[in-house]
Amino acid sequence: MTVFVLEQLLNGLQLGVTLFLLAAGLTLIFGIMGIINLAHGSLYMIGAYAAALVARETGSWLLAVPAGLLAAGAAGMLIEMVIMRRLYDRDHLDQVLATYGLILFCNELVTLLVGRQPMFVGIPPGLAGAIELIPGVPYSIYRLSIIGFGLALAVGLYLLIQKTRLGMLIRAGATNRDTVRALGVDIRLLYTLVFGLGALLAGFAGIMMGPLLSVQVGMGEQILIMTFVVVVVGGVGSIRGAFFGAIIVGIVDTMLRGFMPGWMRGIISDTAQADALSAGLSSMGVYLLMALVLLFRPQGLFPART
Amino acid sequence: MKRRDFLVGSAVGAAALAAPSLVRAQAPLRMGLITTLTGPGGYLGADIRDAMLLAIEQGNGRLGGIAVQPVVEDDALRPGQGKTIAERMLRTDGIRLFTGIVFSNVLGAVAPDVLDGGGIYVSPNAGPSNFAGRECHRNFFAVAWQNDALHESAGRSATELGYNRAFILSPNYQAGQDALNGFKRMFRGTIVGEQFTRLDQTDYAAEMAAIRAANPDVVFQFHPGGLGIAFIRQYQQAGLLGRIPMVVAAPSMDHTIMNSVGDAALGVNLTTHWNVDFENPGSQAFVAAFRAKYNRTPTFYAGQAWDTALAIGAALRQTNGNVTDTNAFRTAMLRADFQSIRGPFRFGPNQFPVQDWWSAQVVRNAAGQLEIKTGRKILENHSDSYAASCRI
Amino acid sequence: MTRQNVSIVLIVVLGALLLAVPALAAALGNPALVGLATRVLIYAIAAASLNLVLGYGGMVSFGHAAFLGVGGYVVGILFHHFRFSEPLFGVIAGSDQLLVVLPAAVLITGILAAGIGALALRTSGVQFIMITLAFAQMLYFFFIALKTYGGDDGLVIRRRSALFDLDMRDDRTFFYVVLGFAVTFFAIYATVIRSRFGLLLGAIRQNESRVAAVGIAPYRYKLAAFVISGMGAGLAGALLANYQRFVSPDMLHWTKSGELMMMVILGGAGTLFGPLFGAAALISLETYLTQWTERWMLILGPVLILIVLFMRGGIAGLIDQLLRRLK
Missing domain, CATH: 3.40.50.2300 (Response regulator)
Known part of the structure; x- marks a missing residue:
């Protein structure tokens, strides 16, 4: 039993850091530019596809990772300059719809370029296999490395935001947009950079998840809504919130998925019914969490410090 | 693209073959081929489609001597989408003969519509238990298996x-x-x-x-x-x-x-129930033809679809292409007068295979x-x- | 001609066109047109319902597909119990009568909307968008969990609900039934909008604190609008389930909520017939672009973005401008 719990904790952590990479960008864009960007998942998909294609053609992950990052980052900045810029002063409804249109476009464009069949890319050779980090629990090296990279990026992002001038501007922008403008900073450039940074992180998440799952059209939407849960639970505009929110959501979701079937089978004898019920109920869990947070702590559990 | 070229080609071929006396004002029999072509299950449907098209091509646009025009559509593994397509084919296009579905959940939404509407369904893959037992139907035939x-x-x-x-x-x-x-x-x-x-x-x-x-x-x-x-x-x-x-x-x-x-x-x-290394001549000819045309090894999904096409062909030959007289079609179908690539094959009382x-x-x-x-x-x-x- | 006369002429023309749809379809040799028009009417009801909170009330609900889906499931579940003659919870008998299942769907979505609205309306802005999304997602997964009613495979409704002795299987008959419901719905809807309640709703959207200052509690009015809106979407869902004879969790998916919003914006938010135009435009675009090219999303996506960026007021706004020029 402990072995099962430990393995599930690791799984939850892995989902958590992946969500963090997506949520970090989303929460910054949300907090600084006030934009609800539904198309954030598309950047995740673009990163995954670019890396998978390069990995398939060249067989080299040393080329694939930069290619994925480049594609996601460039796509992000392009989207910011062509579309997002015009949405900053609009209400949320317009933002939701325009970025929804963007999802449709991105999905179809990728289908046109790559086809409808999912791509299955192999694990980078050095990271294949399992390792017994905890005695008796062999765990996928690749999943462990996702956790490692994710945590390293979290630290890097913390340093960037706390210790650099860009970070100072981002922090200021998240809490008070006008102050930044008053400082004489080129706010347009700052916005483009922040959007690009968010896209880069989303793209990196996509690159890493590609070999684990399969790279397919629609993968972005599957994870997007959960990313919104993270942002809301953590607190809009707060990187710290995104981090803790992601870990909480990742672990809650994984644990519910792990334990719900057992509980349900205690109540319902038919396995098919019990498992369907537990699949549904465990998926509901994080949304319930989000609704509760919105009702009782609308600013989120870890709001941006002002 | 390939499919369209092929259709044009077969139509020309059929026209050239038909002697003037045989030219009946009869369009080819349209057959609804609803299958899953997108998503993680996409290659399953692609193999089913390709094997059926191959069978029709080898008969110069005919199955069992009857000109057949397959109408291929993608259900995207969504029962609702499959149902919408089936309804359109049935009501708007007047199609009566259906096949192709890969996944049992899509079949569960499509088959009742087809059968209630007086159509015939011949399954090249999905064989859910409900259709084999309590909800079995005179016009539902499974060529692949019962799940x-x-x-x-x-x-x-x-x-x-x-x-x-x-x-x-x-x-x-x-x-x-x-x-x-x-x-x-x-x-x-x-x-x-x-x-x-x-x-x-x-x-x-x-x-x-x-x-x-x-x-x-x-x-x-x-x-x-x-x-x-x-x-x-x-x-x-x-x-x-x-x-x-x-x-x-x-x-x-x-x-x-x-x-x-x-x-x-x-x-x-x-x-x-079948593998590419089966030694019967029918199987070997199919594998060779499939590899030659598509440059890949057929999965058993392709094999089942091939058998399905043969089974449909055998029935069409006996009924002279009439799919509205479902009783006659059923009698013909149940004879299973074709050489299955699996070897011995017959239909059981629920019109599912015995193999x-x-x-x-x-x-x-x-x-x-x-x-x-x-x-x-x-x-x-x-x-x-x-x-x-x-x-x- | 005065503005009002023009509107009346337009409504008459629109009504005549709708009445003639089955005849037109027969004349054009395109029977599928009847089904298309049926779907347009059903989605128009759903989009108009959303428009009440979104366009008139300024509440951006990103979870309206939940009401559509629940309305559909009420029909599906009642039919399921009718077919197998097993009462629901051992007491509620199933039914296949349209005049039973439709009111039931409206009632249940109304209760649901009251519950969700009572909680969600404690928030506003982005929080409101997110909390409506959260509730819709919960319901989406709830229906996935219900294996008895098909889970994610959905629930097949073998026969459309019965209404008197009409042959509901006939698409033309069903179209006229839906048209009847749509006309009734829009008549009630127009009355609600022009009532004191409708005007107050607009005032709340424009300046909530001022309304509150006059001594009127905005919360109650917003909640009432939300409940009416949920009931309308539930009605549409019940009709849709009947039309497609199938319900599945797809009807509650968040992309469906997005589509409904799209219809409202495309047609013109805060206008009476905007959602009808939006539904007609989107569904015809979808139907005909699909026939023309598989890649229709490649066109629809950018069109949507352009509309949001440059065409305020949607189709209804466009018509309004044209009419103004006519004068």
């Missing part, structure tokens, strides 16, 4: 291989439930864990943890198409491969899955490549356990 039967053979195989404690998994839909029921029916050991996944699931980390915690001596799983690729890969990454052997039925280890997962497939035991099941294993051949090698016969003239409750 349970397929996994019954896997249960028998696991027993014969001497395994005692099995952990079993499948997606939670009709065919998945049939799979686990089928396996349990013929497995003589104990089931130490049973888990349903979701049909749109991509991450199996939780299942891997559960398998490890249960520590079985065999894993049986049913995950067709892309699901199987993801499952077996994650099984390998979780370090379970090599520790806990796997016994599966054909859909969880077809040629595409084997090629995608590479060495992770080596040694997997499976059971099947043999074989064991097979993924091995490395002399050229160093992976291949699925057929072994012993496991079940002979096997029908299914629902035929008794079917009252036609």
Whole structure:
């Protein structure tokens, strides 16, 4: 039993850091530019596809990772300059719809370029296999490395935001947009950079998840809504919130998925019914969490410090 | 594109062949081919479509001497979409003959519509238990299998291989439930864990943890198409491969899955009703023709679709292409007057197949490549356990 | 001609066109047109309902597909129990009568909307968008969990609900039934909008604190609008389930909520007939672009973005401008 719990904790952590990479960008864009960007998942998909294609053609992950990052980052900045810029002063409804249109476009464009069949890319050779980090629990090296990279990026992002001038501007922008403008900073450039940074992180998440799952059209939407849960639970505009929110959501979701079937089978004898019920109920869990947070702590559990 | 070219070509061919006296003002018989062409299960439908088109092409645009025009549409593995397409074909286009569906949940939404509307459905893959038993229908024919039967053979195989404690998994839909029921029916050991996944699931980390915690001596799983690729890969990454052997039925280890997962497939035991190495002449001719045209090895999905096309052809020949007289069509169909690439084949009382099941294993051949090698016969003239409750 | 006369002429023309749809379809040799028009009417009801909170009330609900889906499931579940003659919870008998299942769907979605609205309306702005999304997602997964009613495979309704002795299987008959419901719905809807309640709703959207200052509690009015809106979407869902004879969790998916919003914006938010135009435009675009090219999303996506960026007021706004020029 402990072995099962430990393995599930690791799984939850892995989902958590992946969500963090997506949520970090989303929460910054949300907090600084006030934009609800539904198309954030598309950047995740673009990163995954670019890396998978390069990995398939060249067989080299040393080329694939930069290619994925480049594609996601460039796509992000392009989207910011062509579309997002015009949405900053609009209400949320317009933002939701325009970025929804963007999802449709991105999905179809990728289908046109790559086809409808999912791509299955192999694990980078050095990271294949399992390792017994905890005695008796062999765990996928690749999943462990996702956790490692994710945590390293979290630290890097913390340093960037706390210790650099860009970070100072981002922090200021998240809490008070006008102050930044008053400082004489080129706010347009700052916005483009922040959007690009968010896209880069989303793209990196996509690159890493590609070999684990399969790279397919629609993968972005599957994870997007959960990313919104993270942002809301953590607190809009707060990187710290995104981090803790992601870990909480990742672990809650994984644990519910792990334990719900057992509980349900205690109540319902038919396995098919019990498992369907537990699949549904465990998926509901994080949304319930989000609704509760919105009702009782609308600013989120870890709001941006002002 | 290819399909359109082919249609034009066959139409020209048919026109050239038809002597003036034979020119009846009769358009080719349109056949609805609804199948899954997108998503993780996309290649399953592609193989079904391609084998059927191949069969029609080899008959110069005809099946059983009757000009046939397949109308191919993608259900995207969404029951609602399949139903919408079927309804349009049935009501707007006046199509009466349907085939092609891969997944049992899509079939569950489409078949009632087709049958209620006076149409005929010939299944090249999905064979859910409800249509084999209580809800069997005079105009529903399954050429592939009844879902349970397929996994019954896997249960028998696991027993014969001497395994005692099995952990079993499948997606939670009709065919998945049939799979686990089928396996349990013929497995003589104990089931130490049973888990349903979701049909749109991509991450199996939780299942891997559960398998490890249960520590079985065999894993049986049913995950067709892309699901199987993801499952077996994650099984390998979780370090379970090599520790806990796997016994599966054909859909969880077809040629595409084997090629995608590479060495992770080596040694997997499976059971099947047909494999590319079958030696009967019909099978060998089909495999050669399929490889020549599409430059890939046909999966058993293609094989089933080929047999389905032959079965439909045989019925059309006898009824002279009339699909509105469903009684005559049914009589003709049930004769199964075609040479199945599986060898002996007949329809049982519920209009589902009675056929043999074989064991097979993924091995490395002399050229160093992976291949699925057929072994012993496991079940002979096997029908299914629902035929008794079917009252036609 | 005065503005009002023009509107009346337009409504008459629109009505005549709708009445003539089955005849037109027969004349054009395109029977599928009847089904298309049926779907347009059903989605128009759903989009108009959303428009009440979104356009008139300024509440951006990103979870209205939940009401559509629940309305559909009420029909599906009642039919399921009718077919197998097993009462629901052992007491509620199933039914296949349209005049039973439709009111039931409206009632249940109304209760649901009251519950969700009572909680969600404690928030506003982005929080409101997110909390409506959260509730819709919960319901989406709830229906996936209900294996008895098909889970994610959905629930097949073998026969459309019966209404008197009409042959509901006939698409033309069903179209006229839906048209009847749509006309009734829009008549009630127009009355609600022009009532004191409708005017107050607009005032709340424009300046909530001022309304509150006059001594009127905005919360109650917003909740009432939300409930009416949920009931309308539930009605549409019940009709849709009947039309397609199938319900599945797809009807509650968040992309469906997005589509409904799209219809409202495309047609013109805060206008009476905007959602009808939006539904007609989107569904015809979808139907005909699909026939023309598989890649229709490649066109629809950018069109949507352009509309949001440059065409305020949607189709209704466009028509309004044209009419103004006519004068």
